Amino acid sequence: MKNIGLHSRLIGVLVLGGGLLIALPLALTSGASASAPGQYCVASLAGQSTVECFTTFGASVSFATGGTVNLTNAAVARYVTPSELQADVSPDSDVLAIDYTGTGYSGSSLVWTGAGCTSTVGGANMPAGWDDVTESVAAYSGCATTLFEQKNYGQPEYAIHVNASVSSLGSFNNEADSQLFCNYFGCEE
Secondary structure, X not given: OEEEEEOOEEEEEEEOHHHOEEEXXXXXXXXXXXXXXXXXXEEEOOOOOEEEEEOOHHHHHHHHOOOOOOOOOOXXXXXXXXXXXXXXXXXXXXXXXXXXXXXXXXXXXXXXEEOOOOOOEEEOOOOOOOOOOOOEEEEOOOOEEEEEEEHHHEEEEEEEOOOOEEOOOHHHOOOOXXXXXXXXXXXXX
16 A cells, blocks of 8 residues: 555555555554644644644644734744734634744644633643654743653653743754643643
C-alpha cells in the first residue's frame, strides 16, 4: 500500500490485479509528518477536541478566530503579535497558544483554541503527528501554558508565562507530548 498526502489527510492506495485502485482513509499517527512544510493546524479544546489543518498559516489563524483575524503576508508560520489577535472577539473560542515545529516561530504550526483560561484545560496527548515536534511557543488571551514530556501531563515540564512567547525551548525542543493552559505560571492538572 502506498500513502499519498491529500489536503492534510492521508489516503492509502491499494493496487489490485488489473490496475484497479482502491482509496482507503488512513489515520494520522505520530510518525505522520505534522512537521512537514505546509501543515498549519488548529486544535480546539472547547467541547469535543478536533483538529483541522490548512495549507497556509494565515488560513489556520483565520479558521481559529472564526474569520475575524486575517493576517497579511502569512503563507508560512510566523510570530503573531497580541494586537493582531485583538480582533478575535469570539466568546466561545480564543487563541490560547500557537506551537511551532521550528525555532523562531517557524515551521509547521498548531493553533490551540478554547473558551479562555479561567480554568485549567489541556491536551492530555498532543494531536496525532504533534508528539515531540514543538520548538517554539507563543501564549495569548491571558493564558499561560505548560508543556510536558510525557502523555497525561507527566514530568518533566516546561512552563511559559501568561501571554509570553519563547522562540526556542532549548533542551526541551522536540519533547512535548501533552500541554496544559491556565491563567497562572506553571499550569498543573
